[in-house]
Amino acid sequence: MTNDDWAARPAGEPWFLLIESQGHCAPQEAGFRRDAVAQARAGRPVVMFLVQDAVALAFPGSDAELDVFQEAGGLLAADGFSLTQRGLEQNTLRDGVKVTGMDEVASWVLDPDANVVWH
Amino acid sequence: MSDQDRVEKPALGIMERGYRGAVEKQFFDAFYLAAELHRHPGGLDLLLRGQAATHAVRARPTPSLRLGDTELDTVTDSRVNLRNLIEAGVRVWVEESALAAFGFAAPLDDVLMDGIRVAADGELALRWPEYRAVYFL
Amino acid sequence: MARRIPPTDVLITLMGSPNEDDRTTTALRLAQALLERGASVQIWTCGNATLLTQRGLTDDKPRNLASWNSAYPTTAALAQRMLKAFPDQLYWYGCRFCSDDRGAVDHLPEVVMRPPAGYAANVAAATRNLMVGVI
Secondary structure (H helix, E strand, C coil), X not given: CCHHHHHCCCXXXXXXXEXXXXXXXXXXXXXXXXXXXXXXXXXXXXXXXXXXHHHHHHCCCCCHHHHHHHHCCCEEEEEHHHHHHCCCCCCCCCCCCEEECHHHHHHHHHCCCEEEEEC | CCHHHXXXXXXXXXXXXXXXXXXXXXXXXXXXXHHHHHCCCCCEEEEECHHHHHHHECCCCCCCEEECCEEXXXXXXXXXXXXXXXXXXXXXXXXXXXXXXXXXXXXXXXXXXXXXXXXXXXCCHHHHHHCCEEEEC | CCCXXXXXXXXXXECCCXXXXXXXXXHHHHHHHHHHCCCCEEEEEXXXXXXXXXXXXXCECCCCCCCCCCCCECHHHHXXXXXXXXXXXXXXXXXXXXXXXXXXXXXXXXXXXXXXXXHHHHHHCEEEEEEXXXX
């Protein structure tokens, strides 16, 4: 996916920025990921930004809900700082994951069309 | 959506983590915070799931604890503050699958506190656009 | 007369405990990025996050026995430095109730202590409120 794909969102269209900081968890604790799937399946533009322990979910086979999320059109971004902290920056990410940092996240947070939910 | 629209819509609080300090918190738990958020313009709706789902279940009062020579009878009893929230007009849902994970099955009317509504998984997620904000509490 | 809260682009309500995970780090990183983009930011601390700006932390963490002469700034010092670097752009508030409940009553002078009922005014003054961590 190119950076242009990430930018491809009609201006004025509401979208969800979901910030997930929690890593691997039991199925009954994965509510936020299921919420993300629900948004994507409803056709709402949604980006999930993985930060802190959640960057563990940026890798293939790491989380079934996020597999469904991506299949439903949700976009995943992962925090470069968190990946570097954990020695994960050389590992192969899921297809379509964008590694980014706080400057871009700040631009998303300031976007008036964004609805931001922090987990 | 104008700023005015944002101000008048309720916020949605989602509580997943349960019991976080019966001795340290006593009355000052996440439901107490929720009561403050309900006083903001638009008020608050609340969803319980995960470990927090059992707050919605009828139970006897939390037993007191003896610590040193003190009988601490003010340990957090979440149902007291949750009852206060419902009486203040907060709409409270609990996720059905979260209850099932603890072994609670239909008929849930016999299990839940009065005024608690049951939500299917993802039911409230589809309604996020109706809220001015979604907060994890 | 009620205090006037300067309007800001973003309010970061920081709730969770320091020293438990990187929540505080993430919140400060985001605040910095927002400020560098010219946005205005409030930080409101609740719960254990009120510990971050205690004067008792002083400027420096305890000595690192493995690196005796290295300086390690405390969260209180870092908060002061951020406030100094972004005057009229960054505002820091602390919940008085949470602070009292934790004995965290000696905040930096730059931190404005607010009652819980005052939180609504801070929320209203921000275009967006991010709630980070749980109480």
